[in-house]
Amino acid sequence: MSMRAILVNGGKGPVENLILGTAPRPTPAAHHVLVKVKSFGLNRMDIFQRMGKYPVPKHASEILGVEFSGTVAQTGTTASKWKEGDEVMGIAAGGAYAEYIAVPQTHVLPKPSQLSWNEAASVPEAWLTAFGALAVSCSIKRDEHVLVHTGASGVGVAANQLARFLGAKTVTTTASTDDKLAWLRRMPMAPTHTVNYKTADFAEEIARVTDGHGVDVLVDFVGKSHWEKNIASLAVDGRMVLLALLSGATVEKFSLQPFLYKRLRLEGSTLRARSEDYQTALIERFAREVLPEISGVDGPGKLKAYIHATYPWAQIQDATRELEANQNIGKVVAEIDSTSLPV
Template sequence: MAPMRAVLIKDGKGPIENLFIGETEKPVPSSGQVLVKIKAFGLNRMDLSQRQGGYPVPPGASTILGVEFSGLVSELGPDVTSWNVGDEVFGLAGGGAYAEYINCHQGLLIPKPSHLSWVEAASIPENFLTAYQALIKYGEVEKNEDVLVHAGASGVGVAAIQLARVFGARSVTATASTQEKLDWLLSMPNGATHGVNYKSQDFAEEVKSTTNGKGVEVVIDFVGQSHWTKNIESLAKDGRMTMLGVMSGNVVPSVDLLPILYKRLRIQGSTLRSRSVEYQAELIAVFKRDIVDKISGADGVGPIRTWIHKGSSWMEAGLSLDRHSTSTARDDGKQNSGKIIGEVV
């Protein structure tokens, strides 16, 4: 087997010091798979969690970190009909992106638009597909509805805010922990229409004020326990909440279920990495059709933008992930904030 370089983890898990670049076997594409020579990969919170032993790897997925990437099609497995060697692509994987090469099912790749750089393309799949699934597929947001997005300055939060605006939301309220973050989210093209500092303000009261007492139709939540009661208060009748994480805890004591019943609320848990290849391919096909051409990079042309916080060589990127462990793609109040990307050089 031919070797390749990859970011590996000494002892399989551990602190940032356990990361090193070493040699491993270069993957060989099987039926329906495409081998991609990676140009850049995105760093996500799940990578940090996996390195520390807290995020299970889906069955059959590579144990190498990394779930999103951009690169060149290098080799085709049997039965591949969608791609040619040399195609410029970006895509989603169950793991393996912190490497020189990755195997990917042909349905999980997207043609890289010429106006996006390798780094910009690599920043899209995990954040935007997660946001699209939560807001559009599960949240079923409609024109003139009101939306509440928690962790608004996270990568998924920034994507969800812009998608909600593009899909015609009447208002998009974002929560964050500092005024700097809120100011940036409000100033973004197709950014939030309202901002709430969840540390000093009651976001349930704020969205009631914004919506004339009605509440919001859609809530996107990453936080869990600490936000649960106010989320239920924030939702309008027939409202939908998509839960993407439980950062504050997963147990809500003394839950009152009556508001869920009386308001006819729908609460949906959402994960993406654990879904089947068929499900992910179907989601990507719709996303490719409806959204990809609307995303721009540093040129700012288009209704949706991907924001790059930092691009660096792949080992430096691993160190950046540890320093920015509170959020994968975050805003720190500056306009150059956004996704952290590793370039394979």
């Protein structure tokens, strides 16, 4: 049995290689569920994977996409947690750019009624990554100082809100434009301080904001260009989690002395490559502690799911260009509209 899916013509290449085609419809394993996808979120890793520059897990589908919302269409023989018709959202190692996706039953969550299908699809990857970075990798504590880079990205928007929600004393975030920072300051659960890293020294701002203490928790996606200022910004016993390497991976000639004398801790983390057990535990904790508080912009939740733009999936090239332009604040989402597509 086949389904429609977004494919990469030739296996990799430019955005023009993204096409709407057909692929085999997955069959759920015993502990999996098959979800009929309503909407899926776009992520920067999808771009890197399409270009052949992302290490895809061995068990991952060649179809792009790691987050989705939809309804349970079929359950595996031992997947008793869900039933056909349940409204869900979830993460996957790949395969979300498609009409159907099969995932472990532990990797879907109930879609809250206060979230639309598009909003629900925008949550899993960004919010689970941010929650894992703050609560698991950095063990954030109440009244600590936090620094979040790329604050207007999907993960950045989530991390800023979560840091406030989890009791941070100050949350400083960086972005590349004043417009992005102004937008972030308007969030109900906004960062307490913002810095345009292109026009100001964020390490100097951290020293001012924290009265010289430094930040206890630092979430970075940038790597090379921010390295020295990151180390300078960290407090004694500071923890930094590295989620990406947008400016490069090689830092030449840096001193290990601050790691010793400030007792610093550095951890790298990529959610997609984590074990199924780690992901399951993270999802369960997130579902208990955070998910009930997330709603759309006009909803009742303390935490908000922000969507920058929504596209019909037939316009996947345009949706991807929107993400590649790096002007988005919040998530880019694609929705599957079967009535507008040829069979």
